[in-house]
Amino acid sequence: MQSTRRGFLRATAATATLLGTVGLPHIARAAAPSFVVIGGGPGGATTAKYIRRFAPDARVTVIEPNATYTTCFMSNEVIGGDRDISTLQVPMSAMRAHGITLVQDKATGIDADAKTVTTQGGETIAFDRCIVAPGVDFRYDAIEGYSAEAAEVMPHAWKAGPQTTLLRAQLEAMEDGGTVIVSAPPNPFRCPPGPYERISLIANYLKQHKPKSKILVLDAKDKFSKQGLFEQAWETFYGYGTENSMIEWVPKADGGTVTGVNPATMEVTAVAGTFKGDVVNIIPPQTAGAIAHAAGLVEDGWCPVNKGTFESLVVEGVHVLGDSSVAASMPKSGSSANSQGKAAAAGALALAMGQEPPVPHLANACYSIGGPDHGFSVAAVYAYDDFENALKPVEGSGGVSPMDAGPESRRREMFYAHSWFENIKADIWG
Amino acid sequence: MTTRARGWGGTTLSAALLLAGGLALAAPAQAAEMDVEVMAGACTFCHGTDGNGVGAAIPSISGLPVEQFEYMMTSYQEDANPSTVMGRIARGYTDDQITALAEYFGSKPFERLPQPWINVAMIPEGKELAAEYCESCHENEGREGEGVGILAGQKLYYMEFSVDDFLNEHREMERRQARKFRDLMDAQGREGFTKILNYYASVN
Numbered sequence: 001m002q003s004t005r006r007g008f009l010r011a012t013a014a015t016a017t018l019l020g021t022v023g024l025p026h027i028a029r030a031a032a033p034s035f036v037v038i039g040g041g042p043g044g045a046t047t048a049k050y051i052r053r054f055a056p057d058a059r060v061t062v063i064e065p066n067a068t069y070t071t072c073f074m075s076n077e078v079i080g081g082d083r084d085i086s087t088l089q090v091p092m093s094a095m096r097a098h099g100i101t102l103v104q105d106k107a108t109g110i111d112a113d114a115k116t117v118t119t120q121g122g123e124t125i126a127f128d129r130c131i132v133a134p135g136v137d138f139r140y141d142a143i144e145g146y147s148a149e150a151a152e153v154m155p156h157a158w159k160a161g162p163q164t165t166l167l168r169a170q171l172e173a174m175e176d177g178g179t180v181i182v183s184a185p186p187n188p189f190r191c192p193p194g195p196y197e198r199i200s201l202i203a204n205y206l207k208q209h210k211p212k213s214k215i216l217v218l219d220a221k222d223k224f225s226k227q228g229l230f231e232q233a234w235e236t237f238y239g240y241g242t243e244n245s246m247i248e249w250v251p252k253a254d255g256g257t258v259t260g261v262n263p264a265t266m267e268v269t270a271v272a273g274t275f276k277g278d279v280v281n282i283i284p285p286q287t288a289g290a291i292a293h294a295a296g297l298v299e300d301g302w303c304p305v306n307k308g309t310f311e312s313l314v315v316e317g318v319h320v321l322g323d324s325s326v327a328a329s330m331p332k333s334g335s336s337a338n339s340q341g342k343a344a345a346a347g348a349l350a351l352a353m354g355q356e357p358p359v360p361h362l363a364n365a366c367y368s369i370g371g372p373d374h375g376f377s378v379a380a381v382y383a384y385d386d387f388e389n390a391l392k393p394v395e396g397s398g399g400v401s402p403m404d405a406g407p408e409s410r411r412r413e414m415f416y417a418h419s420w421f422e423n424i425k426a427d428i429w430g
Numbered sequence: 431m432t433t434r435a436r437g438w439g440g441t442t443l444s445a446a447l448l449l450a451g452g453l454a455l456a457a458p459a460q461a462a463e464m465d466v467e468v469m470a471g472a473c474t475f476c477h478g479t480d481g482n483g484v485g486a487a488i489p490s491i492s493g494l495p496v497e498q499f500e501y502m503m504t505s506y507q508e509d510a511n512p513s514t515v516m517g518r519i520a521r522g523y524t525d526d527q528i529t530a531l532a533e534y535f536g537s538k539p540f541e542r543l544p545q546p547w548i549n550v551a552m553i554p555e556g557k558e559l560a561a562e563y564c565e566s567c568h569e570n571e572g573r574e575g576e577g578v579g580i581l582a583g584q585k586l587y588y589m590e591f592s593v594d595d596f597l598n599e600h601r602e603m604e605r606r607q608a609r610k611f612r613d614l615m616d617a618q619g620r621e622g623f624t625k626i627l628n629y630y631a632s633v634n
Contacts, residue, residue, distance in 0.1 A: 054467065335475045342471030346464045358464040363472035363522065365515050379515040381472070381522020397522030401514070408594075409512075412487075415587050416514045419485025423478040430479065 032057040033352035036127040038107040040064030043133030043322025046341030061101040075160040080201030090429040110295040129348040133322045134289025142285040144260035153263035154280040170279045176210040178278035183258040184219040189286045192225035197368040203238040217249040219256040233370030288324035302326040309347025367417030375413030376401035482541040487587035493540030499532035542583030542634040556629030582633035589627045
């Protein structure tokens, strides 16, 4: 047995040498590369799953504090009363079926030199490559008086879960004739059409159950995603543009930017003045998730990355994707995070193995619901330009649904929206 | 090219390594193959993992003959086939990229998943009507996709929308298909199509 074993080792060494000469110097390692993924949301869970699909022997650990993830996508249908929140909830434990190690804990620091992640629970987990996908955090300091505590009175509902059900409960408790204030944040932020879909679905609920009520939208922007399509839906369903409009939109130019709130009096102060609401939904300005800040990955609020591999431009060996990253032309959407996750998985694997990373060709598709049987969409395809480090929309592709498309087309888009939701959930967490 | 490596494992090189030393690290696929994996990943957030969806309306895109996949993408590019987003998406890919995607998804098996929204009461009559009007082209209970697309186990609402597009002349039909559609409409009305589609959606 002894001599057999020595022969075996020699054969191994010979193989390694041979491989070295054919240009795979990193292949003769003792073990497969290890990856620590911070965050089990759309970006993190996609990356973790696809690393394992691309390299079944890779070791992948996901650090996520929640046992259940609640999707932000389709949460506006819960707020509007059209969907049960249980349909948004996916168990993290399903990742284990892919051979992923799940650590239910909060990552608190990344040591890029030691190549370790530390957690609140006191664990230190080693990696060859770290993937950071914590989503967004709120810049509470941007609105005077707003805070995590104030959000218990004036919910943001921009991370789905208890905040979603809180806002729903407040709408249900509101008397007919009440005022709902929605404050929409400045760019960039998670889910650019999201505030306007929410306004649509709240209006749809109020129209059916509390028709004397109004929605006041205080916006820090002068234009927004799919604006023409939303405004057309608001005209069709909610009297927008007439004296009886259920929705009043105050853009930045008219003083829509919110500067302060008073949860005790339910008052919202914008540049245009102070308004009192019966239900107040503050969607605050946003920045990269806390761990990205703690790890020094952030510049100007977001994480600059190589858009081919999503490796940080600040910290080597650490990748950032999804809402926290600066993907510039790609909107902060679930579809974007999913598409990026596959590029990050392939890129991190290639770099861990000393290989040439792939050249990504990514896409985004995003449906919104504007009313009953009324959906529309935006889509784009992005090609990676390594010289400019940019994901550029492919010329001639992309765009939004046509205006005046007619009810059958809008109804079809609603079906597709719901199908997308089921399929992306399965692709990320299934 | 229909049998592409599925990822980073399974190559001769990794087999040699495993034999030689039990080294766990599989050899990587070629960079070009990973380009296709990443590109295909932009399809699957709508169409489902490996092109097999679970939702009711977005079609599964696995298991198609390469030419059929290419034909569909070209028809979207040219706005000859109504869609929600596919016209805008398809124009983001070159002919070579479409061929690569066609080969990639063509190599994935078409999975026939349960569709709880099927009206099971329609299935027996739908099956009889399909035998009369459809089976001559949609062979093997609609499982063969060559030139016609896969109907067996395809998503019910996708097929309903497609029939509407054909009937409303938003999508061109071949002469034989147009004749069959006209005959079926005359004999059974629009509901005859729905019965047939509920049957095809139920084929597993």
